[in-house]
Amino acid sequence: MAERQATIASSSGLHARPAKLFVQAVQAQSVPVTIALDGGPDLNAGSILSLMGLGASHGTVVTLKAEGDGADEALAQLVQLLETDLDAQ
Template structure:
């Protein structure tokens, strides 16, 4: 299983618009992706309810995990997305 950490760059954290953009990117991946924060149990990264319940704020570190062919590439893309201020992206 591949794992990567990412620091949330969006000023409002992983809420509303940034969460929607992240979930859209997760759904484009060929592997199932989970996300966790502060050692919590991993949750489905493609679920808006799960993402919103995570409570990931600006500066928080989250852990993404995936398994299978393409896992490393998928995580690299998703980490890059989370480490971008998605509030500034038009």
């Protein structure tokens, strides 16, 4: 299982537009991806409700996990997305 940490760069955190863009990117991956706050349960990263329920704000560190062929590449793309201020685009 591949695992990576990312720091949320968007000023509004994982809410509204950044969450929507992230969910779309997760759903485009060929492997299932989970997201969790430190010590929290692994949640489906492809679910907008799961992301909104996380309450991840700017500067929050999250852990992404994926398993299967292409997991490392998928996580690299998703980490890059989370570490970009999606509110500024």
